[in-house]
Amino acid sequence: MSRHAHKSLVFLFLRRMRMPLVILISAYAIATVGFTLIPGVDDQGNPWRMSFFQAFYVVSYTGSTIGFGEVPYPFSEGQRLWTMVSIYLTVIAWLFSIGSIVSLLQDPAYTRALRRARLAWKVRNLNQPFYLVCGYGDTGRMLTSALTDRGYQVIVVEHNQEKVEALEVVEFLAPVTAFCMNANLPDNLIEAGLRSRWCTGVIAVTGEGHVNLKIAISATLLNHKVAVYASADTRNDADNMRSFNTDCVVNPVEEYVRRLELAIDKPDLFRLYHWLNSGPGARLARSTPIPRGKWIVCGYGRVGRAVYQLLRERGMDVTVIHPDPEQAGCPHGSVIGRGTQAEELSAAGVEDAVGIVASTSDDADNLSILITARALNPDLFHVVLENGLSSHALFRAAEPDFLGQPSIVVAGTILSRISSGLVEPFIQQLLQLNNDTGRDALARFLRHQNDHPPEFSSGRISNRRSPALARALSAGQRITVGNLLADPSNWRARLHLEVVMIRKQKEDILFPPDDLPLEMGDRLLLAGRDGEAQRLQAVLENDQRLEYLLTGRDRQQGLFWQWLERRSSSHRSNG
């Protein structure tokens, strides 16, 4: 398709150039023939006529406005007359053809096609793994910068010209190619490299749910090797996507409510979960338990409704404030209004409430609700929904107790899943833990990390992935999880790395103890400081380093040094 588009561009150019070229050739032909026909006089005064060669020579330098003068002999008046005709003829023909080329090059349709062809060419020549990010809103922007930070190339498909232009001036650590086109059309996705063998993952995070659904379907059908991550607006869409094995589906509302639920039921586990699933810029949340009592929910949209149900399930007394309670199907006893006025909040009983949820779809309203409610009741617990990141500074300044940012929720959840296929089962099992185990797990991570969330990576014990370790294991050596985590440059110290899950053939072991022996075929999920996993990988591939890790001794390389080592150790045992 893309090659086709590129070819049609050449054809378009040639076809548009037909008329100018025909005119140019005709003008030259007429001028040349004219010169051969007009009689002249040579230097001896004999009648003389130009040959075609001489005529074409004269026309060539006249037509290009170089003008050498009258060669080979001074022209007769008749020849001069014809020279004038041929000058106007050829110069006008040139102007016409150059004009058509310029107008073609400035034609917006043509330049757009040219640009797309160039980008498509670039995509075809990619030879490194890349991610295809569809939609460059807040979520797409976070994902793009996080993926490029990890060294992946990214191709962005966004139909909004302004967003594409904004992207082009941002510096990324890896090349980012931006297509300005509609991700809804499968042909466009193919042009953006969906079928390329380097396409590692497709991330559908456009603002519209049905577009994301369509992208997920296209990606699954057109390239079955690619991993698909998508954000879904409704439960319906999400279930639909999961039904055809989309690798990761995030429904921001569901995810937001899940986090709030965790925060109510298992506050420490919530802190861990939120930290691991909010992108590389995440901070560890403060541990503030969510109070029980009377709550106010402002806005009864998708988020408001889900939060209302959650709070009711937890046995709390909830009052809803909505501009049109009947229309939105609010529960009985709801207050009419947006929640930004003190009267509305008082009517909902803000004075004796313990918490307020500002979940309208307008960020300014949400902030206003927060500030007004705080003035009326300073002890309120604030849960605020931040719809777009454009007013993030204001939200930070307002310091709500619990902030929901759909774009960060989506991007963070997708990012943690991208690191490894083991993250999803790990998170699922993590959520089953009780709060105390969650607190211990968090403490384990905090041994290595300061505020900054750990980076996930995974490894497999196999001949191909970890040859040195596989050789040692098949030689019958006992190697434990603790052995692996020793620092390769100082074996008494420990890497800033944690094995958080081992997938054995039959079972998954969450947070394996240090003395658990490793077996062939184990898959390890690691989490730790950035770059620490690479140091471990080097050990798994190199026999000497692995031996140092296990014994604390450097094995010498080369026969001479090994002989010397044997000699000194036998001396030591003798002496």
Added chain:
Amino acid sequence: MNMSKVVFGFFVLLAVTLNFGFFIGDIDNPQHHDVYELFAALVVSLIATVLKFGERSQMGAILLASSLVVNLHLLAAAVVWAVAVHVMEVGLTPRVMASIVSLSGGALLANLVSLVLLTLDTAGLSRK
């Protein structure tokens, strides 16, 4: 009737006829081969080439290719003529004339291919 088809057919045919007119005659006799006819054949063939630009069909591609071959031959003939008369100044000896005419003969062959293809194309069109 399609005007662009008329123009196209006209130029392709004219290229063949002019080329044939130049080619016919004793191969080494300058009296039988007129320089104006060679020039006309070259110009018409160039225009025919340009008219074939941008055709997407397989037929269009072969037509364009044959036209390019014609141009190459006729240009070579013109260059041989100019070099012999103006640069080397040996004049139109039978040897030079034979070389020019044989080059135009090659061009004629490619032109005939063009003509046959065009005829086939038209015949195929009328059947539909």
